[in-house]
Amino acid sequence: MKFEELLNIPPYQLEKQEKRKRLTTRLGELSELHYHNCVAYKKIVDILGFHGEKVKDYEELPFLPVRLFKELELKSVESEDIVKTMTSSGTTGQNVSKIYLDKITSSNQQKALVKIVSDFVGSSRLPMIIIDCPSVLKDRVKFSARGAGILGFSIFASDKIYALQDNMELNIEAIKLFLEKHKGKKILLFGFTFIIWKYFYQELLKYPEEIDFSQGILIHGGGWKKLINEAVSEEKFKSCLQETCGLYKIYDYYGMVEQTGCIYMECEYGHLHASIFSDIVIRNSRDFSPCKIGEKGMIQVLSVIPESYPGHSILTEDEGIVLGEDDCPCGRKGKYFKIFGRIKNAEVRGCSDTYEK
Amino acid sequence: MLRLGGAVILMKSDKIQYLVGDENFTREIIPTVPLEETICCFLEELSKRLREEEEARNYKDILTFAFWIRKANIERLKKVYYHTECRLGKGLIFHIAPSNVPINFAFSFVFGLLAGNGNIIRVSSKNFPQIEIVCRVINKVLKEDIYKKIREQNKIISYDSQEREITDYLSKLCDMRIIWGGDKTIEEVRRSPLSSRATEITFADRYSFGMIQGEKILEMSNMELKQLALDFYNDTYLMDQNACSSPHLIFWKGNKKKIEEAKEKLWEAIYQEAMKYELADIKVSDKYTKLCEYAVDLSIKKYRNYENILYIITLDKLPEDITKLRGKYGLFFEYEIEEEEELNGYINSKVQTCSYYGIEKDEIREWVIDKRLRGIDRIVPFGKALDIGIIWDGYDMIRSLSRIVC
Numbered sequence: 019m020k021f022e023e024l025l026n027i028p029p030y031q032l033e034k035q036e037k038r039k040r041l042t043t044r045l046g047e048l049s050e051l052h053y054h055n056c057v058a059y060k061k062i063v064d065i066l067g068f069h070g071e072k073v074k075d076y077e078e079l080p081f082l083p084v085r086l087f088k089e090l091e092l093k094s095v096e097s098e099d100i101v102k103t104m105t106s107s108g109t110t111g112q113n114v115s116k117i118y119l120d121k122i123t124s125s126n127q128q129k130a131l132v133k134i135v136s137d138f139v140g141s142s143r144l145p146m147i148i149i150d151c152p153s154v155l156k157d158r159v160k161f162s163a164r165g166a167g168i169l170g171f172s173i174f175a176s177d178k179i180y181a182l183q184d185n186m187e188l189n190i191e192a193i194k195l196f197l198e199k200h201k202g203k204k205i206l207l208f209g210f211t212f213i214i215w216k217y218f219y220q221e222l223l224k225y226p227e228e229i230d231f232s233q234g235i236l237i238h239g240g241g242w243k244k245l246i247n248e249a250v251s252e253e254k255f256k257s258c259l260q261e262t263c264g265l266y267k268i269y270d271y272y273g274m275v276e277q278t279g280c281i282y283m284e285c286e287y288g289h290l291h292a293s294i295f296s297d298i299v300i301r302n303s304r305d306f307s308p309c310k311i312g313e314k315g316m317i318q319v320l321s322v323i324p325e326s327y328p329g330h331s332i333l334t335e336d337e338g339i340v341l342g343e344d345d346c347p348c349g350r351k352g353k354y355f356k357i358f359g360r361i362k363n364a365e366v367r368g369c370s371d372t373y374e375k
Numbered sequence: 376m377l378r379l380g381g382a383v384i385l386m387k388s389d390k391i392q393y394l395v396g397d398e399n400f401t402r403e404i405i406p407t408v409p410l411e412e413t414i415c416c417f418l419e420e421l422s423k424r425l426r427e428e429e430e431a432r433n434y435k436d437i438l439t440f441a442f443w444i445r446k447a448n449i450e451r452l453k454k455v456y457y458h459t460e461c462r463l464g465k466g467l468i469f470h471i472a473p474s475n476v477p478i479n480f481a482f483s484f485v486f487g488l489l490a491g492n493g494n495i496i497r498v499s500s501k502n503f504p505q506i507e508i509v510c511r512v513i514n515k516v517l518k519e520d521i522y523k524k525i526r527e528q529n530k531i532i533s534y535d536s537q538e539r540e541i542t543d544y545l546s547k548l549c550d551m552r553i554i555w556g557g558d559k560t561i562e563e564v565r566r567s568p569l570s571s572r573a574t575e576i577t578f579a580d581r582y583s584f585g586m587i588q589g590e591k592i593l594e595m596s597n598m599e600l601k602q603l604a605l606d607f608y609n610d611t612y613l614m615d616q617n618a619c620s621s622p623h624l625i626f627w628k629g630n631k632k633k634i635e636e637a638k639e640k641l642w643e644a645i646y647q648e649a650m651k652y653e654l655a656d657i658k659v660s661d662k663y664t665k666l667c668e669y670a671v672d673l674s675i676k677k678y679r680n681y682e683n684i685l686y687i688i689t690l691d692k693l694p695e696d697i698t699k700l701r702g703k704y705g706l707f708f709e710y711e712i713e714e715e716e717e718l719n720g721y722i723n724s725k726v727q728t729c730s731y732y733g734i735e736k737d738e739i740r741e742w743v744i745d746k747r748l749r750g751i752d753r754i755v756p757f758g759k760a761l762d763i764g765i766i767w768d769g770y771d772m773i774r775s776l777s778r779i780v781c
Contacts, residue, residue, distance in 0.1 A: 057671075058671045062671065065666075065688075083664040086664055086667050090668070304654065304684070305682035305683055316656055316659070333663065335656075361655075361656035
């Protein structure tokens with residue numbers, strides 16, 4: 019089954035059985051593809067005792083732990099076919115994920131993203147404010163997660179500006195001019211949750227009632243970890259932005275550099291949604307069996323996009339629950355879910371290298 | 376201000392927390408003979424008080440420690456060490472205890488005391504309840520007048536390891552330094568020089584394995600099997616398989632057909648025992664990632680798992696450096712052998728403990744001596760891998776921490 023077949027279907031319209039059938043076919047084929055083209059993937063799948071021909075449902079497919087992309091160079095294409103390498107942000111000292119993209123995978127990421135986001139903002143291009151600084155995009159071959167997000171979303175822009183200067187200062191004058199120029203039009207805003215809070219919202223507080231974003235649609239992602247440390251909840255984030263600049267259409271998304279493109283968008287009811295390009299399975303950590311709806315566990319993400327690297331089925335280090343399937347009040351089909359953030363660091367016992375601070 | 380010289384040095388530093396003892400440091404330590412009477416009385420008293428202490432009952436490691444310093448055990452040590460040689464403690468020992476094994480500091484302290492020394496023990500700044508409880512009880516016992524000298528010559532302190540100045544000072548001051556806690560710690564502490572006559576014992580990262588005679592497993596009763604599984608659990612899972620003496624690799628010895636059957640029987644029993652293990656999600660993720668990495672790097676014959684509780688990797692052949700085969704949270708390697716001799720080239724100096732079942736200890740010891748192996752300092756039955764004793768890592772702690780007068 020070709021990826022293109024899915025492009026002809028609206029991203030949130032397949033019922034459970036239909037979606038299951040198509041995903042099983044496509045993901046099964048991707049597993050075969052990587053089995054024959056990525057030695058590391060083959061070795062892992064072999065010792066896990068997995069046999070491709072017996073798969074009746076994509077839930078049975080093996081998954082790679084997300085951290086493996088930090089430890090190993092995993093690719094299923096020749097090095098000369100790689101057009102882009104994406105890396106996770108990763109705090110200093112840690113390894114970063116390295117994701118290798120060829121032309122096809124890179125273009126399919128973009129196509130899936132367009133389909134998904136259009137469902138929320140419409141299909142025409144919009145004036146766009148990127149809440150970040152331009153220097154994030156400097157290196158066009160090696161992309162950070164931040165850069166990849168910005169580049170991916172830029173396709174929705176009819177005209178765009180960066181809200182921040184390279185020193186991360188808010189460029190308030192440029193924003194005012196931009197809003198003046200596109201007065202009365204829908205405006206798309208995009209950025210990373212923490213950057214929006216710290217460099218955009220908190221700076222905007224200095225200009226009360228000067229800026230009106232009531233025509234804006236904000237899409238943001240990147241996780242809440244840093245904001246939770248500052249005691250900023252999702253609700254507070256939304257209400258603060260609305261109060262300060264009238265921005266009320268705010269959509270969070272869940273996504274990761276290992277599966278760029280098929281992001282999970284938050285709907286008007288605050289639920290994250292799986293599109294037809296991807297799915298999530300909540301796994302019980304005791305034996306990796308799938309959890310029922312409403313049961314908390316580790317999140318496995320599946321994506322129909324990755325052809326150049328074996329990242330179509332990944333076990334993340336996030337935990338969450340599936341809230342339901344096909345029956346969200348927003349009308350979108352597919353699973354909808356909630357994320358609780360990272361699984362916690364455990365206190366590890368032992369007696370080596372312990373001269374801690 | 377930290378200064379050297381003079382009989383009493385005030386170490387006033389708000390960066391140091393004194394858990395036992397105060398900031399008056401006597402430089403001129405008066406050593407004792409090993410297993411001196413007052414010291415033995417002190418330990419006997421401490422053992423009693425610890426066992427009476429309500430809070431201590433919740434900590435198996437405290438009770439193990441209290442049991443180890445009980446009168447009968449000290450008397451046994453006396454028989455071994457008394458009257459064989461004339462010895463005196465080296466003087467002042469500076470101990471750096473590891474931060475992941477809470478009770479270790481207490482053993483290190485007792486080794487220093489028994490050998491006849493004054494001691495300064497740096498404990499982890501992590502707040503382990505065990506450290507707090509043991510120090511509280513030590514302080515209670517030390518209040519008695521007969522222990523005045525012990526009180527003056529011993530301190531348990533805590534400070535941030537980044538405070539190099541303090542480590543520098545104590546390293547210059549001591550006659551001997553003991554560093555627990557692995558290669559990185561040793562490297563860091565060694566940047567603080569010792570005085571010219573002082574010596575050092577380091578407990579570096581080590582590697583341990585187990586050896587089992589297959590047929591013997593088949594002969595076991597259910598009760599015996601359950602006990603062995605529990606012993607195995609205590610040696611491994613109890614410390615997240617992270618202790619130096621926890622086995623990572625099991626060598627199965629004997630007839631191949633019988634080994635197959637024996638493996639099934641023992642691993643199943645271990646799985647049953649390990650069901651109680653607290654398997655946090657992050658540990659599952661770690662363990663599964665490790666498994667995938669090993670799948671790529673090693674030559675694997677077979678892999679089995681019991682849920683995410685127990686992973687077993689059966690190796691086709693051994694890698695050159697077996698100490699790289701490290702499991703975590705219940706991930707084990709196994710390899711079949713006919714004779715110990717097959718392993719001669721693999722036992723390098725990093726190898727510490729060989730836990731065994733169904734094989735004679737003497738047989739393993741003879742192999743180590745005869746073949747002049749670079750590694751294996753301890754040969755213990757399963758269940759005893761983590762037992763700390765006066766002989767540790769190839770050192771006789773009493774003899775190493777004292778000097779001979781002849």
